[in-house]
Amino acid sequence: xxxxxxxxxxxxxxxxxxxxxxxxxxxxxxxxxxxxxxxxxxxxxxxxxxxxxxxxxxxxxxxxxxxxxxxxxxxxxxxxxxxxxxxxxxxxxxxxxxxxxxxxxxxxxxxxxxxxxxxxxxxxxxxxxxxxxxxxxxxxxxxxxxxxxxxxxxxxxxxxxxxxxxxxxxxxxxxxxxxxxxxxxxxxxxxxxxxxxxxxxxxxxxxxxxxxxxxxxxxxxxxxxxxxxxxxxxxxxxxxxxxxxxxxxxxxxxxx
DNA sequence: ATGGTGGTCTTACCA
Numbered sequence: 001x002x003x004x005x006x007x008x009x010x011x012x013x014x015x016x017x018x019x020x021x022x023x024x025x026x027x028x029x030x031x032x033x034x035x036x037x038x039x040x041x042x043x044x045x046x047x048x049x050x051x052x053x054x055x056x057x058x059x060x061x062x063x064x065x066x067x068x069x070x071x072x073x074x075x076x077x078x079x080x081x082x083x084x085x086x087x088x089x090x091x092x093x094x095x096x097x098x099x100x101x102x103x104x105x106x107x108x109x110x111x112x113x114x115x116x117x118x119x120x121x122x123x124x125x126x127x128x129x130x131x132x133x134x135x136x137x138x139x140x141x142x143x144x145x146x147x148x149x150x151x152x153x154x155x156x157x158x159x160x161x162x163x164x165x166x167x168x169x170x171x172x173x174x175x176x177x178x179x180x181x182x183x184x185x186x187x188x189x190x191x192x193x194x195x196x197x198x199x200x201x202x203x204x205x206x207x208x209x210x211x212x213x214x215x216x217x218x219x220x221x222x223x224x225x226x227x228x229x230x231x232x233x234x235x236x237x238x239x240x241x242x243x244x245x246x247x248x249x250x251x252x253x254x255x256x
Numbered sequence: 257a258t259g260g261t262g263g264t265c266t267t268a269c270c271a
Contacts, residue, residue: 037264062269062270063270204259204260205259205260206260
């Protein structure tokens with residue numbers, strides 16, 4: 001069995017011990033991390049290598065930053081894609097065995113209609129084209145990360161309150177469908193799931209305690225991986241820890 | 257009640 005996970009850690013500097021603890025307890029084989037907020041020179045390579053992991057990362061100062069931690073060797077690393085000249089480090093595509101993995105930190109977008117929203121939509125369009133191309137080259141493709149999109153109303157604690165808001169707006173959901181039209185499936189919805197399961201809760205207004213969350217962290221799988229997918233779950237536990245990220249990890253188990 | 261918290265070479269910006 002192979003276990004893949006995605007976690008927006010909101011600063012790997014602050015969350016390193018939590019990530020190491022969770023790697024032990026979850027028995028995850030491959031973890032995609034978003035919002036490391038570390039330049040490459042500061043990435044805690046040794047902490048992972050000491051535990052037997054392979055590590056790749058693409059970081060920048062203060063914001064963004066993505067990484068992949070793997071029990072198996074990593075090759076064919078790509079951090080930039082065609083037609084997107086972007087200094088922001090949000091993309092990390094890697095090959096691990098016969099698996100192609102794309103780890104994404106999708107822009108937040110701030111507010112519908114603003115410059116950052118336009119950047120988000122443009123970014124998603126370019127990334128979708130790249131994923132389409134990758135899906136042609138790799139039968140076993142997984143796309144994971146913080147998508148900053150809640151695909152459906154059932155992924156939102158209070159859909160009425162969130163109508164047309166950022167993370168939920170029609171154009172963002174349209175971009176989500178464009179992304180999935182590249183023959184990918186939302187692994188979470190391959191299985192019956194309890195209601196009101198979310199992956200992110202605002203730090204403000206006791207969002208987690210009141211379960212006022214959104215499901216915006218996802219693992220998408222190509223058909224060849226869907227066939228082998230045994231489970232897709234959200235692990236709420238790290239969000240209960242002291243000084244948590246505002247996101248909690250999501251994972252899939254794949255049959256060999 | 258129209259805010260709130262948390263992270264970052266902090267006093268502004270991002271989420």
